[in-house]
Amino acid sequence: MKLYDDPRSGNGYKARLLLGHLNKPYEYLPLDILRGETRTQEFLQKNPNGRIPLLELDDGTFLPESNAILFFLAQGSNYWPNSPLAQAQVLRWMFFEQYSHEPNIATARFWLSIRGLENTPFNQELLAQKQKQGHQALAVMENHLENRRFFVGDSYTIADIALYAYTHVAEEGGFSLSAYPEVCQWLDRVRIQQGHVQMER
Amino acid sequence: MKLYDDPRSGNGYKARLLLGHLNKPYEYLPLDILRGETRTQEFLQKNPNGRIPLLELDDGTFLPESNAILFFLAQGSNYWPNSPLAQAQVLRWMFFEQYSHEPNIATARFWLSIRGLENTPFNQELLAQKQKQGHQALAVMENHLENRRFFVGDSYTIADIALYAYTHVAEEGGFSLSAYPEVCQWLDRVRIQQGHVQMER
Numbered sequence: 188m189k190l191y192d193d194p195r196s197g198n199g200y201k202a203r204l205l206l207g208h209l210n211k212p213y214e215y216l217p218l219d220i221l222r223g224e225t226r227t228q229e230f231l232q233k234n235p236n237g238r239i240p241l242l243e244l245d246d247g248t249f250l251p252e253s254n255a256i257l258f259f260l261a262q263g264s265n266y267w268p269n270s271p272l273a274q275a276q277v278l279r280w281m282f283f284e285q286y287s288h289e290p291n292i293a294t295a296r297f298w299l300s301i302r303g304l305e306n307t308p309f310n311q312e313l314l315a316q317k318q319k320q321g322h323q324a325l326a327v328m329e330n331h332l333e334n335r336r337f338f339v340g341d342s343y344t345i346a347d348i349a350l351y352a353y354t355h356v357a358e359e360g361g362f363s364l365s366a367y368p369e370v371c372q373w374l375d376r377v378r379i380q381q382g383h384v385q386m387e388r
Numbered sequence: 389m390k391l392y393d394d395p396r397s398g399n400g401y402k403a404r405l406l407l408g409h410l411n412k413p414y415e416y417l418p419l420d421i422l423r424g425e426t427r428t429q430e431f432l433q434k435n436p437n438g439r440i441p442l443l444e445l446d447d448g449t450f451l452p453e454s455n456a457i458l459f460f461l462a463q464g465s466n467y468w469p470n471s472p473l474a475q476a477q478v479l480r481w482m483f484f485e486q487y488s489h490e491p492n493i494a495t496a497r498f499w500l501s502i503r504g505l506e507n508t509p510f511n512q513e514l515l516a517q518k519q520k521q522g523h524q525a526l527a528v529m530e531n532h533l534e535n536r537r538f539f540v541g542d543s544y545t546i547a548d549i550a551l552y553a554y555t556h557v558a559e560e561g562g563f564s565l566s567a568y569p570e571v572c573q574w575l576d577r578v579r580i581q582q583g584h585v586q587m588e589r
Contacts, residue, residue: 235528236488250476252483259476275451275460278479282453286486287437313514327436 188213189243191233193220195301197293197352198253199240200386204348205260207384221302253352254281257345266345276339280346283327284353291321293353295360318361325357325367332369336376343380351377356386389414390444392434394421396502398494398553399454400441401587405549406461408585422503454553455482458546467546477540481547484528485554492522494554497561519562526558526568533570537577544581552578557587 190206190213192199206213218224218239226237234241234251242250242259250256258278261267268274295317298307304314328350331338338346355374357364364371377383391407391414393400407414419425419440427438435442435452443451443460451457459479462468469475496518499508505515529551532539539547556575558565565572578584 235531236484244473248473250473250480252480252487254483255476255480258479259472262472271460271463272445272449272451275456278459279451279453279456282455282483282486283437285483286453286491290487290491330436 188245189216190214191216191218191225191230191241191243192239193218193225194387196220196239197296197356197386198289201253201348201352202240202242202256202260203386204352204384205257205266205345208266208380208382209260209264210382211260254285254345254349257281257348261345265342266348268340268342268344273340277344277346280338281349283324284346284349287320287327288324288350289353291317291324292357292360292362295321295362296353296356297360299361300359314361321357321360321362325354325362325364325370328354328373329367329369332373337373343377347373347377352386389446390417391415392417392419392426392431392442392444393440394419394426395588397421397440398497398557398587399490402454402549402553403441403443403457403461404587405553405585406458406467406546409467409581409583410461410465411583412461455486455546455550458482458549462546466543467549469541469543469545474541478545478547481539482550484525485547485550488521488528489525489551490554492518492525493558493561493563495561496522496563497554497557500562501560515562522558522561522563526555526563526565526571529555529574530568530570533574538574544578548574548578553587 188211190202192202192215194217218230220239224230225239231237233249236251238251240253240256242256244250250259258267268277295314298304298314337343338350351374354370391403393403393416395418419431421440425431426440432438434450437452439452441454441457443457445451451460459468469478496515499505499515538544539551552575555571
């Protein structure tokens with residue numbers, strides 16, 4: 188298997204983290220999104236949406252979208268539950284992550300810590316809105332974790348992996364986590380899972 | 389089963405469309421998002437993220453997120469494929485829909501045709517960006533459909549349902565579909581599937 192990724196990407200880190208838990212070997216192909224390396228004709232042949240992460244299977248099939256990659260890699264493991272309702276709840280949190288969490292928390296981090304705010308086309312007003320909506324997402328997580336160890340059922344699943352990726356670096360987007368003690372304890376529980384790898388390669 | 393929904397929502401329509409195909413009875417509970425009916429304390433008890441659609445199962449379990457609802461309802465039907473890789477590709481398009489398609493096409497439609505641009509906090513610049521990114525998503529769909537009848541494999545799945553919901557009303561967001569003939573033919577193929585229901589209730 189090959190993983191096309193930018194080492195700074197939390198979306199790519201989701202796949203790296205699960206592959207660490209599964210102890211699966213893979214070839215790592217780093218690309219620099221800031222230099223347009225995911226928008227070349229060569230890469231667009233692989234993923235017409237021009238984004239990483241992208242998984243290439245041994246038969247040459249390409250699978251984009253970080254959370255679809257998590258789903259695929261987790262099949263048959265403990266990181267994907269057995270019951271259809273628990274599976275649907277895992278996906279519910281993964282869609283929440285891509286719709287309500289990542290576009291705010293990861294985007295603010297990208298502007299502030301990766302690209303640099305001076306290079307973004309946006310103004311402070313839009314950043315303030317991202318931060319407001321990011322805090323709303325964190326509050327939804329805090330509320331859900333009040334009586335729970337993990338997001339679905341009582342075990343660590345790809346829902347936790349998807350949400351961990353950008354939550355654990357939320358401070359790089361200007362989000363203090365001090366108001367979210369349940370979230371902080373959950374981050375600690377994620378970090379001690381067997382095979383955990385850090386984001387930095 | 390109960391479906392909490394706003395009748396104007398394309399996300400809610402996804403669930404209504406699949407329930408139509410499955411010919412499953414359900415109780416319909418309409419809410420008006422413009423009047424804040426998804427942000428009341430009563431509704432936030434049901435879905436802390438304050439969004440429709442929301443499915444309530446007979447045992448009182450709540451399942452939010454339109455695409456997680458599609459996944460759950462499609463289990464055991466022809467609308468969810470059998471192989472893990474095909475399932476992952478279905479989810480890939482559903483994550484594409486929620487990340488690259490809906491936030492642009494549905495949001496432009498919401499501003500222009502539901503809420504009215506004069507009531508939005510945004511300016512023309514942001515609308516122009518939504519339209520640029522929405523056209524990028526439509527171009528990815530057009531490219532993918534060039535040699536295909538449906539998004540995954542050769543049959544109609546919940547990936548098609550998820551993408552149909554806001555694509556077929558894209559013109560309400562100011563997107564002309566005339567530059568996307570493959571998309572238009574695919575829309576026609578979706579419309580003739582058994583049990584198809586229209587968006588308007």
